[in-house]
Amino acid sequence: MDQTAVISGAASGIGAATVELFLKKGINVLGVDLAPSSRDDANLGWVQGDVAKSETWTLVNEELTRRNWQADILVTAAAYLAVGNVLEITEEQWSNTINVNQLGLIKAVRSVLPQMIERKHGAIVTVGSIDAYLAEQGLISYCASKGSILQFTKALALDHARDGIRANCVCPGVTDTPFFRRHLDTASDPETFLKVREQRNPLGRLLQPEEIASTIAFLSSEDASGITGAKIVVDAGLTTGFDFRTGDEGA
Ligand SMILES: NC(=O)c1ccc[n+]([C@@H]2O[C@H](COP(=O)([O-])OP(=O)(O)OC[C@H]3O[C@@H](n4cnc5c(N)ncnc54)[C@H](O)[C@@H]3O)[C@@H](O)[C@H]2O)c1
Helix, strand or coil: CCCEEEEECCCCHHHHHHHHHHHHCCCEEEEEECCCCCCCCCCEEEEECCCCCHHHHHHHHHHHHHCCCCCCEEEECCCCCCCECCCCCCHHHHHHHHHHHHHHHHHHHHHHHHHHHHHCCEEEEEECCHHHCCCCCCEHHHHHHHHHHHHHHHHHHHHHHHHCEEEEEEEECCECCHHHHHHHCCCCCHHHHHHHHHHHCCCCCCECHHHHHHHHHHHHCHHHCCCCCCEEEECCCHHHCCCCCCCCCCC
Protein backbone atom coordinates (compact mmCIF):
# COMPACT_ATOMS: atom_id res chain seq x y z
CA MET A 1 0.00 0.00 0.00
CA ASP A 2 1.24 3.50 -0.83
CA GLN A 3 2.43 5.52 2.11
CA THR A 4 2.03 9.27 2.51
CA ALA A 5 4.09 11.68 4.58
CA VAL A 6 3.19 15.26 5.47
CA ILE A 7 6.39 17.26 5.96
CA SER A 8 6.55 20.84 7.24
CA GLY A 9 9.54 23.03 6.45
CA ALA A 10 9.80 20.97 3.26
CA ALA A 11 11.43 23.59 1.01
CA SER A 12 14.86 23.78 2.60
CA GLY A 13 17.52 22.07 4.70
CA ILE A 14 16.46 19.05 6.77
CA GLY A 15 12.85 19.13 5.54
CA ALA A 16 13.95 19.22 1.88
CA ALA A 17 16.43 16.37 2.40
CA THR A 18 13.62 14.35 4.00
CA VAL A 19 11.34 15.07 1.03
CA GLU A 20 14.05 13.79 -1.34
CA LEU A 21 14.65 10.64 0.68
CA PHE A 22 10.97 9.80 1.09
CA LEU A 23 10.29 10.29 -2.64
CA LYS A 24 13.26 8.01 -3.37
CA LYS A 25 11.69 5.40 -1.08
CA GLY A 26 8.41 5.63 -3.02
CA ILE A 27 6.55 7.48 -0.27
CA ASN A 28 4.07 10.16 -1.38
CA VAL A 29 4.93 13.51 0.15
CA LEU A 30 2.76 16.51 0.91
CA GLY A 31 5.16 19.38 1.61
CA VAL A 32 4.14 22.39 3.67
CA ASP A 33 6.25 25.53 3.64
CA LEU A 34 6.11 29.32 3.42
CA ALA A 35 8.09 28.88 0.21
CA PRO A 36 6.84 27.28 -2.98
CA SER A 37 8.10 23.89 -4.08
CA SER A 38 11.09 23.97 -6.38
CA ARG A 39 10.59 20.34 -7.33
CA ASP A 40 8.22 18.75 -9.79
CA ASP A 41 7.19 15.18 -9.00
CA ALA A 42 3.86 13.39 -9.42
CA ASN A 43 4.25 11.96 -5.90
CA LEU A 44 4.83 15.37 -4.36
CA GLY A 45 1.94 17.61 -3.34
CA TRP A 46 2.49 21.04 -1.85
CA VAL A 47 0.71 23.53 0.37
CA GLN A 48 2.35 26.92 0.52
CA GLY A 49 1.48 28.48 3.84
CA ASP A 50 2.41 29.31 7.40
CA VAL A 51 2.38 26.35 9.80
CA ALA A 52 1.15 28.72 12.51
CA LYS A 53 -2.10 29.39 10.63
CA SER A 54 -5.06 27.03 10.89
CA GLU A 55 -6.00 27.66 7.25
CA THR A 56 -2.72 26.05 6.15
CA TRP A 57 -3.73 22.80 7.86
CA THR A 58 -7.24 23.01 6.39
CA LEU A 59 -5.56 23.20 2.97
CA VAL A 60 -3.34 20.23 3.89
CA ASN A 61 -6.40 18.11 4.66
CA GLU A 62 -8.12 19.28 1.47
CA GLU A 63 -5.05 18.40 -0.59
CA LEU A 64 -4.78 14.96 1.04
CA THR A 65 -8.45 14.29 0.22
CA ARG A 66 -8.08 15.62 -3.34
CA ARG A 67 -5.17 13.25 -3.96
CA ASN A 68 -6.88 10.38 -2.16
CA TRP A 69 -3.94 10.20 0.25
CA GLN A 70 -4.08 9.54 3.97
CA ALA A 71 -1.27 10.63 6.24
CA ASP A 72 0.80 7.73 7.56
CA ILE A 73 3.72 9.92 8.59
CA LEU A 74 4.04 13.48 9.89
CA VAL A 75 7.41 15.22 10.05
CA THR A 76 7.53 18.72 11.55
CA ALA A 77 10.70 20.57 10.57
CA ALA A 78 9.60 24.23 10.17
CA ALA A 79 11.09 26.52 12.79
CA TYR A 80 11.71 30.13 13.73
CA LEU A 81 14.84 31.34 15.52
CA ALA A 82 15.55 34.69 17.13
CA VAL A 83 18.89 35.66 18.63
CA GLY A 84 19.13 37.44 21.99
CA ASN A 85 18.60 37.14 25.71
CA VAL A 86 15.22 37.36 27.44
CA LEU A 87 15.28 41.17 27.37
CA GLU A 88 16.66 41.60 23.87
CA ILE A 89 14.17 39.35 22.12
CA THR A 90 11.13 41.45 21.28
CA GLU A 91 7.57 40.47 22.15
CA GLU A 92 6.95 39.99 18.45
CA GLN A 93 9.89 37.56 18.24
CA TRP A 94 8.62 35.68 21.30
CA SER A 95 5.19 35.42 19.66
CA ASN A 96 6.70 34.21 16.39
CA THR A 97 8.68 31.57 18.25
CA ILE A 98 5.63 30.29 20.10
CA ASN A 99 3.40 30.50 17.02
CA VAL A 100 5.72 28.68 14.63
CA ASN A 101 7.66 26.28 16.85
CA GLN A 102 4.93 25.33 19.32
CA LEU A 103 1.49 26.20 17.91
CA GLY A 104 2.63 25.22 14.40
CA LEU A 105 3.49 21.76 15.69
CA ILE A 106 0.27 21.44 17.66
CA LYS A 107 -1.81 22.43 14.62
CA ALA A 108 0.08 19.98 12.41
CA VAL A 109 -0.54 17.12 14.81
CA ARG A 110 -4.19 18.04 15.34
CA SER A 111 -4.77 18.07 11.59
CA VAL A 112 -3.50 14.56 10.81
CA LEU A 113 -3.82 12.67 14.10
CA PRO A 114 -7.58 11.96 13.85
CA GLN A 115 -7.13 10.08 10.55
CA MET A 116 -4.14 8.21 11.97
CA ILE A 117 -6.15 7.18 15.03
CA GLU A 118 -9.02 6.07 12.83
CA ARG A 119 -6.63 3.82 10.90
CA LYS A 120 -4.78 2.76 14.09
CA HIS A 121 -1.50 3.58 12.44
CA GLY A 122 0.80 6.57 12.25
CA ALA A 123 4.36 7.77 12.84
CA ILE A 124 5.07 11.32 13.95
CA VAL A 125 8.61 12.65 13.95
CA THR A 126 9.15 16.08 15.43
CA VAL A 127 12.38 17.93 14.78
CA GLY A 128 13.73 19.24 18.06
CA SER A 129 17.36 20.17 18.60
CA ILE A 130 20.18 19.56 21.04
CA ASP A 131 18.77 22.83 22.43
CA ALA A 132 15.71 20.84 23.52
CA TYR A 133 17.68 19.37 26.43
CA LEU A 134 20.78 21.61 26.67
CA ALA A 135 20.70 25.39 26.60
CA GLU A 136 22.70 27.68 24.35
CA GLN A 137 23.64 31.32 25.00
CA GLY A 138 21.69 33.93 23.09
CA LEU A 139 18.95 31.56 21.98
CA ILE A 140 16.59 31.61 24.95
CA SER A 141 13.31 31.67 23.02
CA TYR A 142 14.49 28.94 20.64
CA CYS A 143 15.74 26.74 23.54
CA ALA A 144 12.46 27.19 25.43
CA SER A 145 10.43 26.27 22.34
CA LYS A 146 12.58 23.24 21.50
CA GLY A 147 12.34 21.97 25.08
CA SER A 148 8.60 22.20 24.75
CA ILE A 149 8.66 20.23 21.48
CA LEU A 150 10.50 17.38 23.19
CA GLN A 151 8.04 17.24 26.10
CA PHE A 152 5.07 17.59 23.75
CA THR A 153 6.36 14.65 21.71
CA LYS A 154 6.80 12.43 24.77
CA ALA A 155 3.33 13.23 26.10
CA LEU A 156 1.85 12.67 22.64
CA ALA A 157 3.56 9.29 22.45
CA LEU A 158 2.09 8.24 25.80
CA ASP A 159 -1.42 9.48 25.04
CA HIS A 160 -1.65 7.70 21.70
CA ALA A 161 0.52 4.60 22.02
CA ARG A 162 -2.57 2.37 22.28
CA ASP A 163 -4.02 4.11 19.21
CA GLY A 164 -1.22 2.67 17.09
CA ILE A 165 0.62 5.98 16.90
CA ARG A 166 4.35 6.37 17.50
CA ALA A 167 5.83 9.81 18.19
CA ASN A 168 9.54 10.52 18.43
CA CYS A 169 11.76 13.57 18.47
CA VAL A 170 14.94 13.87 16.41
CA CYS A 171 17.40 16.27 18.02
CA PRO A 172 19.95 17.50 15.49
CA GLY A 173 23.22 19.17 16.34
CA VAL A 174 24.85 21.72 14.08
CA THR A 175 23.67 20.95 10.57
CA ASP A 176 24.79 22.77 7.45
CA THR A 177 21.54 24.27 6.19
CA PRO A 178 20.43 27.81 5.24
CA PHE A 179 19.03 28.06 8.81
CA PHE A 180 22.49 27.49 10.31
CA ARG A 181 24.14 29.78 7.73
CA ARG A 182 21.73 32.58 8.71
CA HIS A 183 22.60 32.02 12.37
CA LEU A 184 26.29 32.07 11.45
CA ASP A 185 25.85 35.49 9.85
CA THR A 186 24.75 36.91 13.22
CA ALA A 187 28.22 36.20 14.66
CA SER A 188 30.78 39.03 14.79
CA ASP A 189 33.28 36.77 13.01
CA PRO A 190 31.32 34.14 11.05
CA GLU A 191 34.44 32.41 9.67
CA THR A 192 35.92 31.77 13.12
CA PHE A 193 32.48 30.83 14.47
CA LEU A 194 32.13 28.24 11.70
CA LYS A 195 35.58 26.74 12.43
CA VAL A 196 34.80 26.57 16.16
CA ARG A 197 31.46 24.88 15.51
CA GLU A 198 33.13 22.31 13.23
CA GLN A 199 35.98 21.59 15.62
CA ARG A 200 33.75 21.31 18.69
CA ASN A 201 31.99 18.39 17.07
CA PRO A 202 33.88 15.19 17.94
CA LEU A 203 33.40 14.10 14.31
CA GLY A 204 35.25 17.30 13.35
CA ARG A 205 32.65 18.55 10.89
CA LEU A 206 29.13 19.87 10.55
CA LEU A 207 26.31 17.43 9.92
CA GLN A 208 24.65 17.29 6.54
CA PRO A 209 20.83 17.55 6.30
CA GLU A 210 20.75 14.07 4.70
CA GLU A 211 22.14 12.60 7.94
CA ILE A 212 19.15 13.96 9.85
CA ALA A 213 16.75 12.90 7.09
CA SER A 214 17.94 9.29 7.27
CA THR A 215 17.21 9.23 11.02
CA ILE A 216 13.76 10.71 10.40
CA ALA A 217 13.15 8.04 7.76
CA PHE A 218 14.22 5.29 10.17
CA LEU A 219 11.91 6.54 12.93
CA SER A 220 9.04 6.81 10.43
CA SER A 221 9.53 3.26 9.24
CA GLU A 222 8.51 -0.16 10.52
CA ASP A 223 12.19 -0.72 11.39
CA ALA A 224 11.47 1.51 14.38
CA SER A 225 8.19 -0.20 15.28
CA GLY A 226 9.25 -0.56 18.93
CA ILE A 227 10.39 3.04 19.38
CA THR A 228 8.03 5.67 20.72
CA GLY A 229 8.47 8.66 23.02
CA ALA A 230 12.18 8.63 22.27
CA LYS A 231 14.63 11.43 21.74
CA ILE A 232 17.17 10.48 19.08
CA VAL A 233 20.21 12.70 19.11
CA VAL A 234 22.09 13.21 15.83
CA ASP A 235 24.81 15.65 16.78
CA ALA A 236 28.18 14.38 15.50
CA GLY A 237 28.98 13.53 19.14
CA LEU A 238 28.73 17.14 20.38
CA THR A 239 26.69 16.48 23.53
CA THR A 240 28.44 13.23 24.42
CA GLY A 241 30.93 14.86 26.78
CA PHE A 242 33.02 17.88 27.62
CA ASP A 243 35.90 19.06 25.48
CA PHE A 244 38.77 20.40 27.57
CA ARG A 245 41.36 20.32 24.82
CA THR A 246 43.24 23.51 24.09
CA GLY A 247 43.11 23.06 20.35
CA ASP A 248 46.56 21.57 19.63
CA GLU A 249 45.75 17.97 20.50
CA GLY A 250 44.74 17.03 16.98
CA ALA A 251 41.24 18.45 17.08
N1 LIG B 1 20.41 23.48 11.00
C1 LIG B 1 20.72 23.20 12.25
O1 LIG B 1 21.87 23.32 12.69
C2 LIG B 1 19.65 22.70 13.18
C3 LIG B 1 20.05 22.20 14.43
C4 LIG B 1 19.09 21.73 15.30
C5 LIG B 1 17.77 21.73 14.93
N2 LIG B 1 17.41 22.20 13.71
C6 LIG B 1 16.00 22.18 13.39
O2 LIG B 1 15.80 21.53 12.15
C7 LIG B 1 14.60 22.02 11.57
C8 LIG B 1 14.87 22.38 10.12
O3 LIG B 1 15.87 23.37 10.12
P1 LIG B 1 16.80 23.63 8.87
O4 LIG B 1 18.14 23.87 9.41
O5 LIG B 1 16.58 22.59 7.84
O6 LIG B 1 16.18 25.06 8.41
P2 LIG B 1 15.93 25.72 6.96
O7 LIG B 1 15.79 27.17 7.23
O8 LIG B 1 16.96 25.26 5.99
O9 LIG B 1 14.51 25.11 6.57
C9 LIG B 1 13.38 25.44 7.31
C10 LIG B 1 12.19 25.54 6.39
O10 LIG B 1 11.04 25.84 7.19
C11 LIG B 1 10.27 26.81 6.51
N3 LIG B 1 9.50 27.58 7.47
C12 LIG B 1 9.96 28.41 8.43
N4 LIG B 1 8.93 28.97 9.09
C13 LIG B 1 7.80 28.47 8.55
C14 LIG B 1 6.43 28.68 8.80
N5 LIG B 1 6.02 29.53 9.73
N6 LIG B 1 5.53 27.99 8.06
C15 LIG B 1 5.94 27.14 7.08
N7 LIG B 1 7.24 26.91 6.79
C16 LIG B 1 8.15 27.58 7.52
C17 LIG B 1 11.28 27.68 5.79
O11 LIG B 1 10.67 28.38 4.70
C18 LIG B 1 12.30 26.66 5.33
O12 LIG B 1 12.00 26.15 4.06
C19 LIG B 1 14.15 23.20 12.43
O13 LIG B 1 13.15 22.72 13.30
C20 LIG B 1 15.39 23.54 13.21
O14 LIG B 1 15.07 24.12 14.46
C21 LIG B 1 18.31 22.69 12.81
